[in-house]
Amino acid sequence: MLETRHLSIRFGGHVAVNRVSCVFTPGTLTAIVGPNGAGKTTYFNLISGQLPASEGQVLLDGMDITRLGAPQRTRRGLGRAFQLTQLFAQLSVQENVRLAVQARHGGGLNCWRVWLDRQDWLEETREILAETQLWPQRDALAASLPHGDQRKLEVAMLMALDPRVYLFDEPTAGMSADDAPVVLDLIRRLKTRRDRTILLVEHKMDVLRELADRIVVLHQGALVADGEPASVMASPLVQQAYLGVAPVQEAA
Numbered sequence: 001m002l003e004t005r006h007l008s009i010r011f012g013g014h015v016a017v018n019r020v021s022c023v024f025t026p027g028t029l030t031a032i033v034g035p036n037g038a039g040k041t042t043y044f045n046l047i048s049g050q051l052p053a054s055e056g057q058v059l060l061d062g063m064d065i066t067r068l069g070a071p072q073r074t075r076r077g078l079g080r081a082f083q084l085t086q087l088f089a090q091l092s093v094q095e096n097v098r099l100a101v102q103a104r105h106g107g108g109l110n111c112w113r114v115w116l117d118r119q120d121w122l123e124e125t126r127e128i129l130a131e132t133q134l135w136p137q138r139d140a141l142a143a144s145l146p147h148g149d150q151r152k153l154e155v156a157m158l159m160a161l162d163p164r165v166y167l168f169d170e171p172t173a174g175m176s177a178d179d180a181p182v183v184l185d186l187i188r189r190l191k192t193r194r195d196r197t198i199l200l201v202e203h204k205m206d207v208l209r210e211l212a213d214r215i216v217v218l219h220q221g222a223l224v225a226d227g228e229p230a231s232v233m234a235s236p237l238v239q240q241a242y243l244g245v246a247p248v249q250e251a252a
């Protein structure tokens with residue numbers, strides 16, 4: 001179980017995430033929505049350890065991980081889709097996924113470790129490449145991939161790590177109409193496992209309607225709505241905050 005308690009961060013005088021308290025349980029896909037600049041990505045960065053909290057706490061299975069760095073949080077089961085800068089640009093697609101499989105099995109991210117005797121790890125790598133439809137590109141350098149394939153590779157590496165908590169930040173942004181369904185299908189299948197906690201920042205309404213079990217709405221860094229998707233999306237507060245069509249009145 002993942003929990004944030006009064007989690008906040010200030011950049012100078014600007015409070016980008018403002019005392020957000022939320023509990024995320026396994027078997028639930030929670031979508032985090034809100035207009036541009038609402039603090040969604042910053043909230044993810046606070047959870048994953050990319051940014052230090054100004055106040056508040058992050059707890060994973062009851063343990064306070066607020067002061068841990070991102071790699072230590074990853075080791076404890078918190079997984080964020082790799083960003084382009086974290087891919088090994090000069091290694092092939094297959095080598096990148098292999099390294100993530102190796103890391104999950106406790107082998108660390110050591111490129112030089114001998115792999116070839118671990119047929120089970122290689123088999124796992126092949127399966128993930130097939131599932132993400134990256135098999136044909138397996139020998140291409142990560143740096144040479146088109147944007148959509150790089151994003152698929154980020155997701156493939158996350159699947160290879162198989163964390164207990166998955167954080168997806170707009171996983172299909174910039175993907176083609178052919179690539180987006182591949183990633184959505186992986187998330188759909190992940191949901192059926194029931195033992196994984198999934199957080200998803202997503203703007204696309206059709207994706208939210210299909211995948212979200214719960215929707216949390218951020219507006220100007222604060223949590224303004226939280227609940228079952230149909231009722232959350234229907235509330236006037238959310239219509240305004242989410243669509244950004246009018247200033248949100250203070251909640252009573």
Ligand SMILES: Nc1ncnc2c1ncn2[C@@H]1O[C@H](COP(=O)(O)OP(=O)(O)OP(=O)(O)O)[C@@H](O)[C@H]1O
Pocket residue numbers: 011016034035036037038039040041042043
């Ligand atoms: N490192 C930073 N330094 C200063 N301000 C920042 C920093 N990171 C984020 N912000 C500010 O914090 C606010 C929240 O940004 P964030 O990217 O989290 O919003 P978002 O909801 O993810 O938006 P979008 O939907 O456009 O991705 C914005 O006003 C942004 O300018």
